[in-house]
Amino acid sequence: MLKHETWHKFGRNKLSMIRVTNLKKAFGAIRAVDDISFEIPDNQVFGLLGPNGAGKTTTINLIVGIINADAGSVAINGENDPTRTHLRRRIGAAPQALAIYDNLSAEENLAFFGKLYGLSGKKLKERVDWCLDLAGLQDRRRDRVGKYSGGMKRRLNMACAIVHDPPILLLDEPTVGVDPQSRNMIFDRIEMLKNDGRTIVYTTHYMEEAQRLCDRVAIIDHGKILAEGTIDSLIETHGGMGTVNAELELPVPENAKLPAELNENRLSFESSQPLQDIAALADAGVKYRSLRVERPNLEKVFLNLTGRRLRD
Amino acid sequence: MGAMFHLAIKDLKLLWRDKVGFFWVLGFPLLIALFFGSIYSGAGSATARSMKIAVITDNMNPTVQSFYDQLGKSDVLVLTPMPLDSARPLVAQGKLAAYVQYIDSSKSAFDMFSGHKPHIKVGIDPSRKAEAGYLNGLLNQAFFMQLQSRFTDVKGWRRYLKDQRQSWDSIGTGWNSKLGMDFFEKLDGVLESAEKIDSAYAMKSDSASDSVSEKNYSPFAALDVAYEDVAVIWAGPRSSFEITFPQSLQWALIAAAAAFSLSIVTERTRGTFLRLRIAPISRMQILGGKGLACFIFCVGVCSLLMAVGILIFGVGVASWTYLILAILAGGICFVGVMMLISVMGKTEAAVSGAGWAVMLVMAMIGGGMMPLMFMPSWLKSISHLSPIKWGILALEGSIWRGFGFGEMILPLAVLVGVGVVGFIIGTMILSRSDG
Numbered sequence: 250m251l252k253h254e255t256w257h258k259f260g261r262n263k264l265s266m267i268r269v270t271n272l273k274k275a276f277g278a279i280r281a282v283d284d285i286s287f288e289i290p291d292n293q294v295f296g297l298l299g300p301n302g303a304g305k306t307t308t309i310n311l312i313v314g315i316i317n318a319d320a321g322s323v324a325i326n327g328e329n330d331p332t333r334t335h336l337r338r339r340i341g342a343a344p345q346a347l348a349i350y351d352n353l354s355a356e357e358n359l360a361f362f363g364k365l366y367g368l369s370g371k372k373l374k375e376r377v378d379w380c381l382d383l384a385g386l387q388d389r390r391r392d393r394v395g396k397y398s399g400g401m402k403r404r405l406n407m408a409c410a411i412v413h414d415p416p417i418l419l420l421d422e423p424t425v426g427v428d429p430q431s432r433n434m435i436f437d438r439i440e441m442l443k444n445d446g447r448t449i450v451y452t453t454h455y456m457e458e459a460q461r462l463c464d465r466v467a468i469i470d471h472g473k474i475l476a477e478g479t480i481d482s483l484i485e486t487h488g489g490m491g492t493v494n495a496e497l498e499l500p501v502p503e504n505a506k507l508p509a510e511l512n513e514n515r516l517s518f519e520s521s522q523p524l525q526d527i528a529a530l531a532d533a534g535v536k537y538r539s540l541r542v543e544r545p546n547l548e549k550v551f552l553n554l555t556g557r558r559l560r561d
Numbered sequence: 562m563g564a565m566f567h568l569a570i571k572d573l574k575l576l577w578r579d580k581v582g583f584f585w586v587l588g589f590p591l592l593i594a595l596f597f598g599s600i601y602s603g604a605g606s607a608t609a610r611s612m613k614i615a616v617i618t619d620n621m622n623p624t625v626q627s628f629y630d631q632l633g634k635s636d637v638l639v640l641t642p643m644p645l646d647s648a649r650p651l652v653a654q655g656k657l658a659a660y661v662q663y664i665d666s667s668k669s670a671f672d673m674f675s676g677h678k679p680h681i682k683v684g685i686d687p688s689r690k691a692e693a694g695y696l697n698g699l700l701n702q703a704f705f706m707q708l709q710s711r712f713t714d715v716k717g718w719r720r721y722l723k724d725q726r727q728s729w730d731s732i733g734t735g736w737n738s739k740l741g742m743d744f745f746e747k748l749d750g751v752l753e754s755a756e757k758i759d760s761a762y763a764m765k766s767d768s769a770s771d772s773v774s775e776k777n778y779s780p781f782a783a784l785d786v787a788y789e790d791v792a793v794i795w796a797g798p799r800s801s802f803e804i805t806f807p808q809s810l811q812w813a814l815i816a817a818a819a820a821f822s823l824s825i826v827t828e829r830t831r832g833t834f835l836r837l838r839i840a841p842i843s844r845m846q847i848l849g850g851k852g853l854a855c856f857i858f859c860v861g862v863c864s865l866l867m868a869v870g871i872l873i874f875g876v877g878v879a880s881w882t883y884l885i886l887a888i889l890a891g892g893i894c895f896v897g898v899m900m901l902i903s904v905m906g907k908t909e910a911a912v913s914g915a916g917w918a919v920m921l922v923m924a925m926i927g928g929g930m931m932p933l934m935f936m937p938s939w940l941k942s943i944s945h946l947s948p949i950k951w952g953i954l955a956l957e958g959s960i961w962r963g964f965g966f967g968e969m970i971l972p973l974a975v976l977v978g979v980g981v982v983g984f985i986i987g988t989m990i991l992s993r994s995d996g
Contacts, residue, residue, distance in 0.1 A: 344836060348835055353575070
């Protein structure tokens, strides 16, 4: 079982833990990040949702200060330079690549990264144990990482980001290439970390993940943020109408006014008030053999905003 | 410093666990030292310097035995007693350099006046003129050492003179017989006096005297040779391993530089470098940690190889201080080389290929493959460009060249200079490429 730690909170700015303002970064002719701005309040999971190459990883790298922005600024808890040592100590980042050493064990990887953040002795041992619990790797702690499955490596990759108990966590596509079991475990752990009071930035191109985990989402494409807000507000603003898919019993009463043409016995139409429309048809004598109502989702939001699907 | 230390320990641990990589940085250089050391060993190893000869046992008597014993004291001859019939074919087959037969017809070891003279027969291939001359010198040395030992035996001499007087007395009364008898009597008288004096000094010496001159007195003492240790200024290596071990150290440094430069690229391509960059440590600390690991490893491997060379293969050390400085300077140099190589490409394949290509050329022109002394003069001039040459020179200077401080300072300065400049340039390029 995981032991809950009490970790140091560093005079948190209640308004915004991370504030990104007019950030720009180009690599040659490619504008990887093009004038983006957002704020992430304390203790929120903030999603950066976009297809591959949208600029998510570059944004993460700019936030931690390992690449220099062409313009704009990043403030962590109100301080402008994220490369400052005391700020770095409060940020944990799990890169998209598996940034762990195959020839070291899970325990050795965690201890090594812990030492880089100044941990030692009993504290280090406690944190390593805590992280091994978090990643579900206690029973394999002394095995070389090279012998782990992809899911185990992913979990360890995330655990290495949190070994120093940071209040801010940046997770860059933490579920890439993992099995469903490991994916669910990672989701559970992220929710647990959020409940601990951490601020989490989560990049993904899986809208299901963003919908499950994120309090707020920024939809990013070609280096620009297209929309940003809570899931509900994004859907409400950009999701469009819901979709009704039904199989009807034939014949359909002649007085029933169908909103779309029948395809054999199948009826499909979009509506801003699907439940009311379904009820109205039932009142007109239409009998349903099956019925499915699809609410608009982030996939549809992205489609509406870009004209492309997320995984195109 | 703590972070650099943790980074270095991590890198050393990773290299230690890469068994194949470890072979290339330790096993391979050692094999090179042994392989080329064996090839060159004809030039000067102790075994190669020894001459194996047979001593013929067909006509053994105490005088012959004494002569062979004297001959066997030479540390450059390995004697095998055997009959002439066995020795001759072995010499003909080249398995022995020569055979030596001492033919002595005298009845006594003190038979100086009988007209008999000892005769030594040497069987050797006529083309081995140098060995024949060398052996001749050793035979004469043994003979005179034997002669010297006869003169110090006063009692033996008096017994011999007594025998001679009886022998001459029976010959007749001619003038030469009388002259001989007269000579023997006078000589015996002198020897009798000498024996008395000898006995008196022996008693006195046993009782109280501390006088060195009295203690060491002997009327017919052998030549007293006193030896003084005078440090030799070596003009050349004492064994082939003194040439090949400095070379093998360079190969160890090359392999270490290749391994660590590759590890930098691997960290970059696999994302661990990114994670290190995110940590609260500077880029200089990260690269410093890499350099520290490389330096510790270089010094460790070089020390280990030198220990093997010294303890097992008899490699001598003219100056321990300079040897330590040469190893430290070599380590610094290859930290810089490692950093330069690590920025020669963005992928592991590119850096590995480019790194080995550059370092092989460095080794070829620097004396890592062929010893500098065997190189043509134009190649020796080019070799100045290779740090391998300066590394070997520094090591040789401390092992057998007998360099003084003035001679050591140039190779040491070049090595340290290459290391520092390489590290700075490599770090700058790496920083720029990371954006």
